[in-house]
Amino acid sequence: MRPIGGHVKDIGSTKNLKTGGWRTFKPVIDMEKCIDCGSCWIFCPDMSVIRKDGEYSFNYDYCKGCGICANECPTEAIKMVLEEK
Amino acid sequence: MPYRGYKNGIGGEVMPVRDVLHGSRCVAEAARLCDVQVIAAYPITPQTHIVEDLAELIANGELNAEYIMVESEHSAMSACIGASATGARVFTATSSQGLALMHEVLFIASGMRLPIVMANANRALSAPINIWNDQQDSISERDTGWIQLYVETNQEALDTTVQAYKIAEDKNILLPVMVNLDGFVLTHTIEPVEIPDKEEVEKFLPPYEPQVYLDPSDPMTQGAFADPETYMEFRIEQEKAMKRAFEVIRRVDEEFGELTGRSYGIVEEYNTDDAEVLLVTMGSVAGTIKEVIDSLDEKVGLLKIRVFRPFPKEEVLKALKDAKVVGVLEKDIVIGLGEGALFSEIKASLYPSSYRPKLLGFVGGLGGRDISMDNVREIISICKKAIKEDIDEVHWIGLKE
Numbered sequence: 001m002r003p004i005g006g007h008v009k010d011i012g013s014t015k016n017l018k019t020g021g022w023r024t025f026k027p028v029i030d031m032e033k034c035i036d037c038g039s040c041w042i043f044c045p046d047m048s049v050i051r052k053d054g055e056y057s058f059n060y061d062y063c064k065g066c067g068i069c070a071n072e073c074p075t076e077a078i079k080m081v082l083e084e085k
Numbered sequence: 086m087p088y089r090g091y092k093n094g095i096g097g098e099v100m101p102v103r104d105v106l107h108g109s110r111c112v113a114e115a116a117r118l119c120d121v122q123v124i125a126a127y128p129i130t131p132q133t134h135i136v137e138d139l140a141e142l143i144a145n146g147e148l149n150a151e152y153i154m155v156e157s158e159h160s161a162m163s164a165c166i167g168a169s170a171t172g173a174r175v176f177t178a179t180s181s182q183g184l185a186l187m188h189e190v191l192f193i194a195s196g197m198r199l200p201i202v203m204a205n206a207n208r209a210l211s212a213p214i215n216i217w218n219d220q221q222d223s224i225s226e227r228d229t230g231w232i233q234l235y236v237e238t239n240q241e242a243l244d245t246t247v248q249a250y251k252i253a254e255d256k257n258i259l260l261p262v263m264v265n266l267d268g269f270v271l272t273h274t275i276e277p278v279e280i281p282d283k284e285e286v287e288k289f290l291p292p293y294e295p296q297v298y299l300d301p302s303d304p305m306t307q308g309a310f311a312d313p314e315t316y317m318e319f320r321i322e323q324e325k326a327m328k329r330a331f332e333v334i335r336r337v338d339e340e341f342g343e344l345t346g347r348s349y350g351i352v353e354e355y356n357t358d359d360a361e362v363l364l365v366t367m368g369s370v371a372g373t374i375k376e377v378i379d380s381l382d383e384k385v386g387l388l389k390i391r392v393f394r395p396f397p398k399e400e401v402l403k404a405l406k407d408a409k410v411v412g413v414l415e416k417d418i419v420i421g422l423g424e425g426a427l428f429s430e431i432k433a434s435l436y437p438s439s440y441r442p443k444l445l446g447f448v449g450g451l452g453g454r455d456i457s458m459d460n461v462r463e464i465i466s467i468c469k470k471a472i473k474e475d476i477d478e479v480h481w482i483g484l485k486e
Contacts (some may be wrong), residue, residue, distance in 0.1 A: 005198035
């Protein structure tokens with residue numbers, strides 16, 4: 001049932017709202033060029049860059065495609081690619 | 086002076102108390118009778134008496150409420166929303182520019198489904214600056230999702246404010262209610278009023294039991310974000326609640342009638358049987374029209390719209406179906422459309438029906454210009470002329486040209 005007035009009893013439920021659908025361009029990383037500086041991970045405003053054991057990937061459930069990661073990348077390892085269905 | 090619902094009957098019998106009061110005082114007394122818990126309001130003419138009287142009631146210990154001092158009406162409504170979200174019974178009052186300043190927050194109160202009750206002392210909007218009565222202020226807020234009730238007398242102002250809480254807090258409604266009373270015409274005019282006994286009102290209106298409320302020991306979110314996937318569904322829920330409100334408004338009014346002997350209906354039909362000319366209006370000018378009707382030997386009736394939101398299409402159609410001419414007198418103007426909002430909505434309500442009375446719109450009383458009994462007679466004569474010939478659809482009454 002939809003809660004009246006949008007009241008939410010389930011704390012932290014914002015994570016259920018997958019905002020990735022807002023995206024037009026998606027970031028794609030070329031690990032050959034990556035120098036593991038962590039800039040993309042630091043600057044991502046939605047915590048959608050996943051950094052694990054020197055490997056980088058993206059959480060496309062929440063990445064809105066803003067392109068900040070690609071802009072900050074010093075080696076141009078991240079490219080923004082038009083996402084088509 | 087024992088004028089606040091004391092038990093003054095023989096042998097301690099519970100009796101309503103009669104007094105002569107300003108409309109503003111009536112609204113404040115209603116808030117006292119309803120045991121409101123939080124008040125956040127900012128003074129503005131001609132509403133000032135209401136907030137002054139409430140402050141006095143609290144200072145005298147006759148009303149146990151938290152009075153939040155604010156620096157604007159925007160803050161007043163925002164504070165009311167916060168207080169209501171914690172489950173408190175909340176009251177505020179404003180007028181004109183103050184209501185306009187609340188505009189964006191009014192949507193939040195209704196969208197969050199908070200049963201706030203607000204009195205609005207109807208007043209013209211600037212510019213030119215004008216503190217006198219018309220109904221442009223509340224008419225301009227007609228799409229904010231608030232239930233809007235308009236009253237004719239001080240007694241009705243008191244009674245409607247009490248009823249408003251029972252409507253707003255109904256768990257199938259949960260919408261804020263705006264009680265509109267004409268500035269000065271009612272707020273500053275003294276009329277005989279019956280004040281219901283407080284214990285009787287407590288039986289009629291038990292303490293507010295919120296379904297959900299903010300509680301630090303059991304956290305929750307109110308007023309959350311809704312994206313394009315979910316927003317529309319919340320809006321239609323508001324519309325459905327508005328539709329359901331008719332039934333609740335009717336039931337609450339009947340229950341109030343059982344308690345006090347006074348009920349008002351969704352609309353009031355006055356002398357409408359077999360009336361060829363039917364006038365329609367809202368608010369205190371209904372009293373002037375009734376006086377004129379009583380002095381006539383002709384078949385002229387009045388439909389007083391008490392509930393403007395939700396708009397009572399069915400009741401309007403039922404009242405208008407036998408009239409030859411319908412004249413809508415209102416104290417607002419939709420600039421650019423060239424007619425009043427009530428006139429437009431009545432016209433729109435008639436379209437799907439087979440009734441085709443001649444419809445005339447009368448714009449009058451803007452910025453406090455008096456609508457006299459002579460003006461009402463003039464309106465009736467224009468309506469009668471329309472039975473025989475084609476005349477302009479909209480007329481400005483009392484205009485100096």
